[in-house]
Amino acid sequence: xxxxxxxxxxxxxxxxxxxxxxxxxxxxxxxxxxxxxxxxxxxxxxxxxxxxxxxxxxxxxxxxxxxxxxxxxxxxxxxxxxxxxxxxxxxxxxxxxxxxxxxxxxxxxxxxxxxxxxxxxxxxxxxxxxxxxxxxxxxxxxxxxxxxxxxxxxxxxxxxxxxxxxxxxxxxxxxxxxxxxxxxxxxxxxxxxxxxxxxxxxxxxxxxxxxxxxxxxxxxxxxxxxxxxxxxxxxxxxxxxxxxxxxxxxxxxxxxxxxxxxxxxxxxxxxxxxxxxxxxxxxxxxxxxxxxxxxxxxxxxxxxxxxxxxxxxxxxxxxxxxxxxxxxxxxxxx
Amino acid sequence: xxxxxxxxxxxxxxxxxxxxxxxxxxxxxxxxxxxxxxxxxxxxxxxxxxxxxxxxxxxxxxxxxxxxxxxxxxxxxxxxxxxxxxxxxxxxxxxxxxxxxxxxxxxxxxxxxxxxxxxxxxxxxxxxxxxxxxxxxxxxxxxxxxxxxxxxxxxxxxxxxxxxxxxxxxxxxxxxxxxxxxxxxxxxxxxxxxxxxxxxxxxxxxxxxxxxxxxxxxxxxxxxxxxxxxxxxxxxxxxxxxxxxxxxxxxxxxxxxxxxxxxxxxxxxxxxxxxxxxxxxxxxxxxxxxxxxxxxxxxxxxxxxxxxxxxxxxxxxxxxxxxxxxxxxxxx
Numbered sequence: 001x002x003x004x005x006x007x008x009x010x011x012x013x014x015x016x017x018x019x020x021x022x023x024x025x026x027x028x029x030x031x032x033x034x035x036x037x038x039x040x041x042x043x044x045x046x047x048x049x050x051x052x053x054x055x056x057x058x059x060x061x062x063x064x065x066x067x068x069x070x071x072x073x074x075x076x077x078x079x080x081x082x083x084x085x086x087x088x089x090x091x092x093x094x095x096x097x098x099x100x101x102x103x104x105x106x107x108x109x110x111x112x113x114x115x116x117x118x119x120x121x122x123x124x125x126x127x128x129x130x131x132x133x134x135x136x137x138x139x140x141x142x143x144x145x146x147x148x149x150x151x152x153x154x155x156x157x158x159x160x161x162x163x164x165x166x167x168x169x170x171x172x173x174x175x176x177x178x179x180x181x182x183x184x185x186x187x188x189x190x191x192x193x194x195x196x197x198x199x200x201x202x203x204x205x206x207x208x209x210x211x212x213x214x215x216x217x218x219x220x221x222x223x224x225x226x227x228x229x230x231x232x233x234x235x236x237x238x239x240x241x242x243x244x245x246x247x248x249x250x251x252x253x254x255x256x257x258x259x260x261x262x263x264x265x266x267x268x269x270x271x272x273x274x275x276x277x278x279x280x281x282x283x284x285x286x287x288x289x290x291x292x293x294x295x296x297x298x299x300x301x302x303x304x305x306x307x308x309x310x311x312x313x314x315x316x317x318x319x320x321x322x323x324x325x326x327x328x329x330x331x332x333x334x
Numbered sequence: 335x336x337x338x339x340x341x342x343x344x345x346x347x348x349x350x351x352x353x354x355x356x357x358x359x360x361x362x363x364x365x366x367x368x369x370x371x372x373x374x375x376x377x378x379x380x381x382x383x384x385x386x387x388x389x390x391x392x393x394x395x396x397x398x399x400x401x402x403x404x405x406x407x408x409x410x411x412x413x414x415x416x417x418x419x420x421x422x423x424x425x426x427x428x429x430x431x432x433x434x435x436x437x438x439x440x441x442x443x444x445x446x447x448x449x450x451x452x453x454x455x456x457x458x459x460x461x462x463x464x465x466x467x468x469x470x471x472x473x474x475x476x477x478x479x480x481x482x483x484x485x486x487x488x489x490x491x492x493x494x495x496x497x498x499x500x501x502x503x504x505x506x507x508x509x510x511x512x513x514x515x516x517x518x519x520x521x522x523x524x525x526x527x528x529x530x531x532x533x534x535x536x537x538x539x540x541x542x543x544x545x546x547x548x549x550x551x552x553x554x555x556x557x558x559x560x561x562x563x564x565x566x567x568x569x570x571x572x573x574x575x576x577x578x579x580x581x582x583x584x585x586x587x588x589x590x591x592x593x594x595x596x597x598x599x600x601x602x603x604x605x606x607x608x609x610x611x612x613x614x615x616x617x618x619x620x621x622x623x624x625x626x627x628x629x630x631x632x633x634x635x636x637x638x639x640x641x642x643x644x645x646x647x648x649x650x651x652x653x654x655x656x657x658x659x660x661x662x663x664x665x666x
Contacts, residue, residue, distance in 0.1 A: 235446040238397065239510075240432035241463045249459065250448050257450075329494045330449055 021310035034297030089304035094296035111285040118208040126216025131252035134224025178282035264320040268313030346407030363389035378565030437511040447495035454491035501532035573628035580654040
C-alpha cells in the first residue's frame with residue numbers, strides 16, 4: 001500500500017525534479033553573452049602568442065568539441081545526458097584542461113566538511129538554547145540572551161567574519177589567517193594533519209556557527225513560546241509532571257518538528273558552498289569554484305556544481321519526507 | 335471544622351487584570367466565594383458560560399497564570415488532619431500535591447495529550463513524576479492494571495492520541511485523574527463536545543471512580559441534566575458568585591433564587607409539550623457589573639433593594655443557602 005500509493009509516485013516526482021532542474025541548468029548558461037571558445041582564444045592571444053588564422057580555426061573546432069558545443073542545442077543536450085550518466089561533466093574551461101569532476105572532487109571535502117559540521121552544530125545549539133530560553137522566557141538570563149542574539153543576528157556576515165579574523169588571527173594570533181591547511185602540507189591521515197585542518201577551520205566555522213545558531217535560536221524560541229500555550233503543555237503542568245520533562249519531552253520535542261524540515265533544506269544548500277566565508281578566510285571550497293565558473297562562463301563547471309546541488313537538495317527533501325513519520329506519528333503515508 | 339471536610343475556601347477573589355490601551359480593566363471572574371466541600375461527595379457547580387466556573391476551578395487548583403490574579407482569600411485543603419493552604423505552598427510542594435492529592439480533568443480533552451508520544455508514555459510521565467524507585471516495566475504494569483480495572487481497552491496505551499476518538503480521549507483523561515487515588519478530582523466540563531451516548535459512558539466512568547476511591551469530585555458543567563444524575567450537592571454560579579447552594583434534590587425541587595428557577599424550568603420534561611422559558615437577556619459582562627444584585631436586570635421579581643445592594647449568601651433552610659433579597663428579606 002505504502003509503496004504503490006506513496007513511494008512510487010514520490011520517487012517519480014523525485015526524478016522528474018532532478019531531470020527538469022538539470023535541463024534548466026543546461027540551457028541557462030547557453031543564453032549568457034559569454035562565448036567560452038572565443039574567450040579561451042583571446043586569452044591565449046593576450047599572452048602575446050602569434051596565431052595564424054588556420055591554427056585559430058583548428059583551435060576553435062577543437063575547443064568547441066571539447067566543450068561539448070558541437071552541433072545544435074538539441075544534439076548538445078543529448079550528448080550532455082549521455083556523458084552525465086558516466087559521471088563525466090566534461091572539462092573545465094577556466095582551468096583547462098582539468099576535468100570538472102576532478103575540480104569538484106578537490107573542493108567538495110572542504111565544503112562538506114566545514115558546512116555540514118557548522119550547519120548541524122548551529123542547528124543543535126540554536127534549537128536547544130532557543131528552546132530552553134523560550135520555555136523559561138520570563139527568566140532574566142533568557143531575556144539577556146534574547147537581547148544579545150537580537151544584536152548579533154542582523155550583523156552582516158561579511159563584517160562579522162572579518163571582525164573575527166582581525167581579532168583572533170591578527171590582533172591575538174590564536175588561529176591561522178587563511179587557507180584550509182598549512183601551505184605545503186600534503187593531505188594525510190595523521191593526527192598532526194587533522195589538527196592542522198581543524199585549526200584552520202576553526203574561525204570560518206565559528207563565524208558560521210555563531211550567526212547560524214543565532215537565527216535558529218530566534219526561530220526556535222518563537223515556536224516554543226507558541227507550543228507553551230498548547231493544551232497538552234498546560235495539562236502536563238496540571239499533572240505535576242517534572243519541569244525538565246515538560247520542557248524537553250513536551251515543549252521542545254514538539255517545537256523541533258518544523259525545524260527538522262528547515263534543517264534538511266539548509267543541508268541541501270551546502271553544495272552551493274559558502275562564498276563569502278571562502279573569500280574572507282581564503283578557504284578552499286565549492287563557493288569559490290562556482291563563483292569563478294560563473295565569471296568565466298565555464299558551462300561545464302557550472303553545470304557540474306549545480307547538478308550536484310540539485311541532486312543533493314532533492315535527495316535530502318525526499319529523505320526527510322520518508323523519515324518524517326518517525327518524528328511525528330500523526331504523519332503517515334498510505 | 336469537622337473531619338468530614340476536605341476543602342474550605344474563604345472569600346476567594348480571582349480577577350483577570352487586563353491592560354487595555356493603558357487603562358486597567360478588571361474582570362471579577364470569582365468574587366467572594368465561600369465553599370465547604372466534604373469528603374466522599376460529588377459537588378456540582380453550574381452556571382452559564384462566562385460566569386466564572388472554570389476560573390473558580392483554576393483558583394482551587396492554584397493554577398494562576400497572568401492575566402489571572404489571585405486577589406485575596408484562602409483555599410485550605412485538609413489532608414490527614416493537616417491544613418494545607420495551597421496558595422502559600424512552594425512550587426515543588428504544589429507540584430507534588432497535584433495528582434497525588436488533587437487531580438484535574440481539563441476542558442476539551444481533544445488536545446490535552448502530547449501528540450508525538452504514545453499514551454503509555456504520558457502515563458509513564460505522570461507516574462514517574464510522583465512515584466520514585468520504579469522501573470520502566472513496573473510503571474507500564476501499573477498503567478495496564480489501572481486501565482484494565484476501569485474497563486477501558488488495553489490497547490489505548492499503545493496508541494497515539496490522534497488515533498483515539500474524542501470520547502475515548504476524554505475517558506483516558508478521567509482515568510488518568512484517578513491514577514494516584516487523589517482525594518479531590520476537579521472535572522471541568524467533562525462531557526462538553528461529546529454526543530449523549532458517549533456522555534453517558536463518561537459520566538458513568540466518573541461515578542465509578544468516585545465510588546471506588548470514595549473521594550470528592552468537583553464537577554463543573556452547565557448541563558443541569560448531568561448534575562441531576564450524579565451530583566450530591568451543587569452550587570449555582572452567576573457573575574462570579576455563588577448564588578445558591580443546596581443538595582441537588584433540593585435545588586431541583588425547591589429552587590429559591592429566580593435564576594435557579596429559570597435554569598430548572600428550561601429543562602425539557604417527559605410529557606410536557608409546553609414552550610420552555612429561558613432567563614431573558616444575557617449574562618452581564620464581568621468587567622462591568624450592574625450595581626446591587628448582578629441578576630437584577632434580568633430578574634422578573636426585582637425590588638428596589640435589588641438594584642442597590644448585593645445580597646449575601648445566607649442560610650435559607652437546612653443545607654440550603656441562597657443569595658437573593660426575595661428570600662433573605664424575611665429575616666430582617
